[in-house]
Amino acid sequence: MASFGELAKQETPAPTTEAPKAEEDKAVEEESTATFEPVVKLEEVEVTSGEEDEDIVFQIRAKLFLFGETMLDKGTGNKTWRERGVGDVKILKHKEFGKIRLLMRQDKTMKVITNHVIDPRIKLEPNAGSDRSWVWSAFDFSDGELVETVFAMRFGDSEKAGKFKAAFEDAQKHMEKELAGEDTADTTAGDEAADALANLSTKKEGEEEPKKEGGEE
Template identity: 50%
Template sequence: MASNDPEHSREEEETAAAEDEDTGAQVAPIIKLEEVSVTTGEEDEDAVLDLKAKLYRFDKDGNQWKERGAGTVKLLKHKETGKVRLVMRQSKTLKICANHLIIPTVIVQEYAGNDKSCVWHAADFADGELKDEMFCMRFASVENCKTFMERVQEIAESQKSTEDNKDASAAAGLLEKLSVEDKDGEEKAEEKSKEAKDEVPAAGKEKEPQSEDKEPVSST
């Protein structure tokens, strides 16, 4: 039953206010948590593409598509080497479900009957070992799918051009090395020929015999 005594009500309000009042006391934590740095392996790379998608892989044994995970697919370009890899992580667990390089032989094609999906082959390393996988990725829109396909093909072609330039440079370096070696060989051959000529005595010049001085025999 509620009390109608104003004095009693005032005492209750003062007690409640005292309980809510901050005393300013600080309680030290029982366990001290240390900050731990977390590395993702992407610190030396720049993201050139970042999209939401769902990934499937083709199960050869079961002859069917199996969901690999839904999350974010990224195309990461290494700051030093310039190589680009595809990495996809699941949204909730951040587990890697795709991890492979975009090499010149990668060809992305639209999945038959679905313009929001595309397929491609790759040597994937998501499970810790290289596996030849066939992937299918489904996007939320046709625009995202086209953007992904175009970007991957651009990177694959640029990687091919880079490799061609490296091969051409290597071939040019090899030819230059061979030219230098041939030139050095010719110079050494000329030097040997000259030395051989210097060692041969001039024609018509023979060594003169030493003369012996003999005293005349006197007759008696």
């Protein structure tokens, strides 16, 4: 029987085989060729901007500001100028009805930041201390409801600001004629209706008025 010392001297035999590999031959994954059908199929929807029926009369780059309360000052009456966004401002004329409006969308998001009819009564005033910006007020519809809003629009230079003012005032002249035409049409229609009523008779031609019974006068 071998003693403890003799056993200690015996070397542990080295393993004669390597540890089994984790199935190297199967390690390479096969490329998946499976196809998956979506649970819900979405149909393509044509996206419209609302400008399809309008012609661009004038277009220029600008930065828009609004004068009013901020979200933090809501209801306090504290008003200040705040930037609304940068983008292309357009003067658009409807192809059928001839109405002209001012439209501006914010870059990247394409959010409408001003949308109002170019009313002949609007006055573009120069912003204090600047020859390249204009201030005016109008009933804006950019958020889905008419809100009286004070705008300031700044352009790259005074020349561009002048071109915008000229195009805006030309649009106002056109709108003034459009509105005058509507008033004339309404007046003419009213006169024709009044004449038609005046020519009406309560009896047919050759027919006597009905006599009152009992000799009543």
